[in-house]
Amino acid sequence: MAKTQSSDEMGTLSSKDLETVIRGADLRPTRQRLALANLLFAKGNRHITAEILHTEALDAGVKISLATIYNNLHQFTDAGLLREVVVDASKSYxxxxxxxxxxxxxxxxxxxxxxxxxxxxxxNIPDIPEGYNISEVGVIVRLSRS
Amino acid sequence: MAKTQSSDEMGTLSSKDLETVIRGADLRPTRQRLALANLLFAKGNRHITAEILHTEALDAGVKISLATIYNNLHQFTDAGLLREVVVDASKSYxxxxxxxxxxxxxxxxxxxxxxxxxxxxxxNIPDIPEGYNISEVGVIVRLSRS
DNA sequence: GAGTAGTTTAGAATATTTCTAAATTATTGA
DNA sequence: TCAATAATTTAGAAATATTCTAAACTACTC
Incomplete structure (x- = not known):
């Protein structure tokens, strides 16, 4: 398997692979961090909030605080392993x-x-002002029951 | 001028017009509501947070609480006079x-x-699941200093 | 194994938004 | 005009999501 993998393909990572990914992000493979990485990356694409991840971790028997969930979500995001999606005014996905x-x-x-x-x-994205660059183009298609 | 005007064209509304708009939304033209409508609709397109609108109102000498700002922003939104844009995880525009x-x-x-x-x-918006309809398609182009 | 640097944690703090219940104001109709 | 009513405003409390703080803990280095 290639050394670098897109997050798209992380669905089948063993715990050894997860440790490699974590070390590659200059982070220590702690018990909590490995457990979160496993919940996040071991089963295909996910869109998850801090609260839900916390619940899942506790349900899986992992003793972890909500602060650690936030710390790790941000560290993973900074490392390019996650992307934050703003779609709800009250919480982050x-x-x-x-x-x-x-x-x-x-x-x-x-x-x-x-x-x-x-x-x-x-x-047809219009010209953007001098001195700026596009950091992201995000499209959200909102669906409601009809 | 036409009786119905898009929010796009509300840049030149007199206070009489504002009162009409407010009554049209089944709301009472109170001192606070008129002042907010004036701040919002009397000078072209705006993208504003509750906090900023509150500050503007106080600066304009209008005695108004933050709770009233929120009440009115939501009432205007429900009446179709405003649209909420989710772009920031921590506050609403x-x-x-x-x-x-x-x-x-x-x-x-x-x-x-x-x-x-x-x-x-x-x-190329893909087919959406049975029983749903598209309530909005939102594109946000994020710009950062280069 | 000792030192260090990174990590986790409980709990406090912050920020935004909503809620509650009481006071105030606008409207209606006698 | 005035009383009844319904809507509105408000201060302050509460709720919610997130961040901060400082101490305890753990992983890593040598």
Whole structure:
């Protein structure tokens, strides 16, 4: 397997691989961090909030505080292993898919879902002011029950 | 002038007009509500947070509480006079332009700016699941200093 | 194994937004 | 005009999500 893998392909990482990923991000493979990495990266794409990840960790028997969840979500994000998606005014979602892509957001369920890259095209982005660059183009298609 | 006006054209409303707009939304033209409507709609498109609107009102000599700011922002939004734009994980922006359009967001300045409708096109939106409809397609182009 | 630097943690603090219940104001209709 | 009513405003408390602090703990280095 290639040494570098996109977050898209992290669905089958062994705990050895997870340790490698964590070390590659200049982080120590602590018990808590490994457990979070496992919850986040061991089963395909996820869109998760701090609170839900905390609950999942506790349910999995991992003793971990909410502060540590936040610390690690931000460290993973800084390391490029996660992407923060702003879609709800009151809480943050973290997406394990760091490749360029867009999202469906189900209003009633407060649930995010990937729209695979290439599927949507954004055309005709106007000129941007001198001295700036585009850091991200995000499309959110909001869905509600009809 | 036409009886119905898009929020786009509310830049020149007299206080009589503002009262009409407010009554049209089934709201009472109170001192506070008129003052807010004036701050919001009397000078072209705005993208504003509750806190900033509160400060502007106080600066203009209007005695008003923050709770009233929130009440009115939501009432205006429900009446279709404002649109809430989610772009920042920690606070909400309200946009006086309720026509379909997209946004630039200046990361460093935490500032929103309209991209006029028609300028950007979103193509190839995939099929959406049975039983849902698209309530909004939002594009945010994030800009950072280069 | 000792020293250090990174990590975790409980709990406090902060920020934004909502809620509550009481006081105030606008409206209606006698 | 005035009383009844319903909507509105308000201060302050509460709720929610997130960050901070400082102390305890753990992983790493030599």
């Amino acid at each position: 973290f997406d394990t898919n760091t490749l360029p892509h867009h999202h469906f957001f189900y209003d009633e369920e407060q649930r995010l879902e990937d729209i695979p890259d290439g599927q949507i095209r954004v055309e | 309200f946009d006086t332009n309720t026509l379909p359009h997209h946004h630039f967001f200046y990361d460093e300045e935490q500032r929103l700016e309209d991209i006029p409708d028609g300028q950007i096109r979103v193509e």
